Amino acid sequence: MVKKMEKKYIPLESFFAEAAQNEVILTYTAIENIVGQPLPNAAYLNSSWWKKTKPPATHFLAWMNADYTIKEIDLGRSVTFIKETDEINVGQSSSANPENILIIRPVDLDDARAIIHLQQDIDTESDFMLFGKDERKMSVQSIRKRIGEWKKSDNSRMFVGILNGEFAGFAALVTGPSPRASHRASIVVGVRKAYYGKSVGTSLMTKAEAWAHEVGISRLELTVIENNEPALALYKKLGYNVEGTRNNSLLINGDYINELYMAKNIQKATT
Structure with missing residues (x-):
């Protein structure tokens, strides 16, 4: 009931x-x-x-x-x-451990410390993020302040993916800096390496797009490192198109790396 x-x-x-x-x-x-x-x-x-x-x-x-x-x-x-059941369903798991149950929810103030650890882990594990290991300067106070701003915002938001009770990834949406750009949002996604291949990134992207649609955002934009083939494949699968190249935009491990601009136009939410 x-x-x-x-x-x-x-x-x-x-x-x-x-x-x-x-x-x-x-x-x-x-x-x-x-x-x-x-x-x-x-x-x-x-x-x-x-x-x-x-x-x-x-x-x-x-x-x-x-x-x-x-x-x-x-x-x-x-x-x-x-x-509580009168009979055990055939094929139903009897394992006491959850099996890949993913919850996507908006970030909350009490997530601040977990968000720091999440982003630090992702930065350490991947060469495809904007920040490398130990380069991102964060404090619980600064993250709580940012989360507070997201919670008050009508068109910027951060979502976290919780897989089997563990922080697995995040997706952040930030809208344009002026009224003329308020219909578009930049999206950043990160997933812990341990949760690759478990649809965490796809689910976060899908949730972010659904929310963007609800609040009237009609264009989503992102950048991706040119040789990040798994992410590039995911974004194309979700309908993002390459609109340009930012040559030598990042310096990673002594090498200049190109970034690709990608975007997706989504139907504006109706009122």
Whole structure:
């Protein structure tokens, strides 16, 4: 039975809606990553918080709407959820570990430290980002300020991809600097190497485009290093076209590298 639930737990509800296992174990950290906010103190101190099944609290609907109940609680560490079913479906996984459940949500203030680690890892793992290892200067305060600006903006946003409770990638959209350029947005996407081949980049791009459509953005732009063949293939698959070359635009490991300008015109949202 679906009931109205606290807004902050909607991403957790989406996670369980995608879960196929009869039993799922999530750490507290994974749950907080999915939700984007810390769990309340009661969740750390009292097992009863997890076992609630009646209002006024409605957090339990995040898993109960998908027919999961609480099996076991290791306070402060992990929670085991089990699916209520009279019969086990043939072929249904019995593994306790989530299997590639990806949640895409807007970044929140409490994500600041995780965003720093995410971007640092991506910069270290790839030579295809604007910044290299240890070149990007970030602090929790500066990232929180930027996230606050995104949350207040009507046409700029950052999304994070949470795969099985772990930060896997991000997509940032920033609109033009003037009213005449407000219909276009630049998009930057990054994915941790451990999550390559799991559709994280595709899902982030798709979510960003859907949101851009909703807010009336009609043109998306990006740049990609000329020899970044996997990214170039992905962008072309998603409908982006090469519009020009920026010769010798980056200096990476002592070599001058060309960037390609790519763009996609999307139908402007109707009112």
